[in-house]
Amino acid sequence: MTIRNFSTFFWKRFEEHKDAVAFMAATPEGVDALTFWEWTREVQKLAMGLLDAGFEPGQRLAIAAGCRREWFDVAFATWLNGGVVVPLVAGRDRRETLRCLARAGAEWIAADTHEGLDAIRGQGDKIPPHLRWLSFEKIRVGSPGPNTFEVPDLVDAGKDLLKRGKLDSLARRTYELDASTPAVIVYPLEPGDDPHGAYFGGGKLAVMLESLGADLQLEPDDRLAPLLSPGWYYGFFLTLATLLQGRTLLVASSARELEDRFAELQPTLLACGPAWIEGQARAWRRRIENAPDFLKHVEATSGPFGLGRALSALGSGAARSILYDPIAKSLGGRVQRVYLAGGAAPDEVLDVLEAARVPVLGVWGLPECGVSHLERPASRERGSVGRPVQGYVCKLEDARTGEPGQILVRSDVLFDGYWDDEGPREIADGYLHTGVRGRIESGFLFVED
Numbered sequence: 001m002t003i004r005n006f007s008t009f010f011w012k013r014f015e016e017h018k019d020a021v022a023f024m025a026a027t028p029e030g031v032d033a034l035t036f037w038e039w040t041r042e043v044q045k046l047a048m049g050l051l052d053a054g055f056e057p058g059q060r061l062a063i064a065a066g067c068r069r070e071w072f073d074v075a076f077a078t079w080l081n082g083g084v085v086v087p088l089v090a091g092r093d094r095r096e097t098l099r100c101l102a103r104a105g106a107e108w109i110a111a112d113t114h115e116g117l118d119a120i121r122g123q124g125d126k127i128p129p130h131l132r133w134l135s136f137e138k139i140r141v142g143s144p145g146p147n148t149f150e151v152p153d154l155v156d157a158g159k160d161l162l163k164r165g166k167l168d169s170l171a172r173r174t175y176e177l178d179a180s181t182p183a184v185i186v187y188p189l190e191p192g193d194d195p196h197g198a199y200f201g202g203g204k205l206a207v208m209l210e211s212l213g214a215d216l217q218l219e220p221d222d223r224l225a226p227l228l229s230p231g232w233y234y235g236f237f238l239t240l241a242t243l244l245q246g247r248t249l250l251v252a253s254s255a256r257e258l259e260d261r262f263a264e265l266q267p268t269l270l271a272c273g274p275a276w277i278e279g280q281a282r283a284w285r286r287r288i289e290n291a292p293d294f295l296k297h298v299e300a301t302s303g304p305f306g307l308g309r310a311l312s313a314l315g316s317g318a319a320r321s322i323l324y325d326p327i328a329k330s331l332g333g334r335v336q337r338v339y340l341a342g343g344a345a346p347d348e349v350l351d352v353l354e355a356a357r358v359p360v361l362g363v364w365g366l367p368e369c370g371v372s373h374l375e376r377p378a379s380r381e382r383g384s385v386g387r388p389v390q391g392y393v394c395k396l397e398d399a400r401t402g403e404p405g406q407i408l409v410r411s412d413v414l415f416d417g418y419w420d421d422e423g424p425r426e427i428a429d430g431y432l433h434t435g436v437r438g439r440i441e442s443g444f445l446f447v448e449d
Helices: 006-016 036-052 069-080 094-104 114-121 151-163 167-175 202-215 233-244 255-260 274-289 292-299 307-314 316-330 347-355
Strands: 021-027 030-035 060-064 084-088 108-111 132-135 148-150 182-186 198-201 223-226 248-251 269-272 337-341 360-366 370-374 392-397 405-411 426-428 431-441 444-447
Touching: 006 036, 006 069, 006 167, 006 202, 006 233, 021 036, 021 069, 030 036, 036 069, 036 151, 036 167, 060 069, 060 094, 069 084, 069 151, 069 167, 069 248, 084 094, 084 233, 094 114, 108 114, 114 132, 132 151, 148 151, 182 202, 182 233, 198 202, 202 233, 202 370, 223 233, 223 255, 233 248, 233 269, 233 337, 233 360, 233 370, 269 274, 274 316, 274 347, 316 347, 347 360, 360 431, 370 392, 392 431
Parallel strands: 021 248, 060 084, 060 108, 084 182, 108 132, 132 148, 223 248, 223 269, 269 337, 337 360
Antiparallel strands: 021 030, 182 198, 360 370, 392 405, 405 431, 426 431, 431 444
8 A cells, every 4th residue: 555645645535435424423402413525624624724823744733632523623634734643631640641742742732621721731830831722612701812722713714714725835735744754642541650652654554544444344334432532542543443444433522421322323333441341330230239120039138249140130031121122222222342442341241241232342452553453243252352453463472372471563553663762662573572461362362461
């Protein structure tokens, strides 16, 4: 696959899917749908607005926000301008966020709201005065303040520039980029006191997302509901791979609102972390404990009840009507599978979801290699994170068959390095030494906690 640069790659891909729905957004008034054609025109306006506001090629723009459509607007507008996107998890400890911003050399910082920006700025002490701030939303009263911009205003400015025939300046900037131009700096979920961001050139990012998107085996009408932040590398790679396959992302102002609107949005796929699965299990337990059949049974017995034993006490017929069918309905009634990233679910939880006809598929990767493993619908092994994504090779260091060892990953799309030239992992003999232990059985990778 020949790629001039990431910006032209994704633009051509989106043109191929221009009539498909790119986003369905839950709003107080209902659900708004936006085709790829409509969305890319909004991105173009925002990119023009950023250019007019002084954004320069090579600048780093950090996004500490939830999985809203504006997240992707800002990211793709940054790439059109030749900038580097730095995904960050919103609400993280301020000191960790500031360390990540400093290590990435971010000149622009974006957040959902002005309150989100203020949480990063703090009292303004020790914040470099040259930084520029970008809010997804407009301030309710007054002006945004110095060096602070708002997405709606930049879109309006870009719209005016386009009417005046100023698109050539953006087109030249985009066309002059090459495949090695850095596109993203990725941090771990918990960067700690000494964060190191792995960066990828746009060409590698394009190939990586293309391979991942193909292995997700998406159907034409698939809709992905991301219940994890695009600031977490799993959320970043999974959502972008879905978009580049011309499929629909479901978004809202928060993960809670997204989940509350499943009946209207009707997702076919979910992507989540272990916390969401754990929260679901607690809700199931409460539902079981409040069921009359369970209460009658528990009166005649004693001792602690786990989820599995509680289900046995409830009985298979009652479990279908009280638990399994309501689970499928609460997820919108169309969910075909759940991608679980960054952890594992207990067998009894997996049993419940299987009975509700919502299988859970494992996903695994690292900031330095992206998503390297996942389970496919027809190729699963409970407890595993699946087999390598196309373009990846995995082996264990100095491990005999069936024994655990350090996971080594090889691919042409491994990271280009750490932005600050140092970090916790290295590539030796073509393999990324992950520092994570696991075992391989019949090609399936089992990652140790």
